[in-house]
Amino acid sequence: MPNLRGRQDPYIGQSVESPYHRQRAIVVDDEYYARSELTYLLKQQHVEVVAEADNAVDAIRLIEQEQPDLVFLDVDMPAIDGFKMISMIDELNCNRVIFVTAHPQHAIRAFDANAVDYLMKPVVPERLQCAIEKAAQRRSNLNVLRADTTPPNAPPPPRSPERIPCEFAGTHYLLNPSDVIYAGTDTIGTVYIETTDGQTYHTDLTLRALEDQLPDMLRCHRQHLVRRDAIQSYRTDANYCGTLTLPTTTEVPISRRYMKQVKTCFQQ
Numbered sequence: 001m002p003n004l005r006g007r008q009d010p011y012i013g014q015s016v017e018s019p020y021h022r023q024r025a026i027v028v029d030d031e032y033y034a035r036s037e038l039t040y041l042l043k044q045q046h047v048e049v050v051a052e053a054d055n056a057v058d059a060i061r062l063i064e065q066e067q068p069d070l071v072f073l074d075v076d077m078p079a080i081d082g083f084k085m086i087s088m089i090d091e092l093n094c095n096r097v098i099f100v101t102a103h104p105q106h107a108i109r110a111f112d113a114n115a116v117d118y119l120m121k122p123v124v125p126e127r128l129q130c131a132i133e134k135a136a137q138r139r140s141n142l143n144v145l146r147a148d149t150t151p152p153n154a155p156p157p158p159r160s161p162e163r164i165p166c167e168f169a170g171t172h173y174l175l176n177p178s179d180v181i182y183a184g185t186d187t188i189g190t191v192y193i194e195t196t197d198g199q200t201y202h203t204d205l206t207l208r209a210l211e212d213q214l215p216d217m218l219r220c221h222r223q224h225l226v227r228r229d230a231i232q233s234y235r236t237d238a239n240y241c242g243t244l245t246l247p248t249t250t251e252v253p254i255s256r257r258y259m260k261q262v263k264t265c266f267q268q
Contacts, residue, residue: 023047024052031074064209069135069139071118074099076102082101094109099118182250184207184252185223198248210225
């Protein structure tokens with residue numbers, strides 16, 4: 001008999017190594033004990049739980065930050081439930097979602113939402129292992145498909161988020177990317193977003209993440225991004241720097257380093 005290591009086998013008193021020890025997961029559930037129980041079961045499957053969230057806004061932010069292999073998502077959560085949340089993330093992340101709920105009537109909607117699988121509470125370890133295997137298989141199939149259809153050395157396509165998690169006066173919001181006209185940081189690194197109606201929000205996303213995910217945003221300064229079609233005018237000064245104006249009358253500085261691409265934007 002081969003020497004098997006890892007998960008304990010009750011019949012031979014030894015353990016069985018799981019092939020999923022390198023997978024990383026996020027657990028999303030508004031109930032603490034439900035998260036704790038699932039986290040324990042995942043550790044038994046050698047899946048690393050890199051983060052937990054008790055609401056959809058935090059979950060979306062954590063998914064963006066951690067880029068996990070698996071997202072275990074409760075259906076019944078206050079404010080934004082699991083189905084609303086999955087509609088707010090991109091297709092790649094949808095292929096990481098495994099729904100977890102106590103209500104069997106949600107099963108059809110779960111698969112319509114393109115989730116990997118659907119687990120009933122209380123989660124059975126054997127059923128959990130099947131869901132992990134299914135997720136690994138789907139990920140492998142997607143990797144093969146991308147390899148077959150992507151030209152060699154082609155850059156990855158820009159990812160545009162369905163919503164941008166942010167906060168104002170203690171209330172959390174999910175903004176439409178099309179509403180964002182400006183993003184910038186203050187002296188301590190806090191990132192702020194301004195929308196077309198002139199409202200300002202705080203976000204945990206970095207300027208780099210916003211620039212990578214929002215292709216319409218133009219960097220005009222090390223600390224500032226603006227939406228290209230929202231620039232109403234700009235002016236230069238004697239130091240080859242300048243200032244541009246947005247529809248909300250907000251004025252944003254242009255550094256010498258980025259002046260050329262601001263001018264190019266006006267010429268297009």
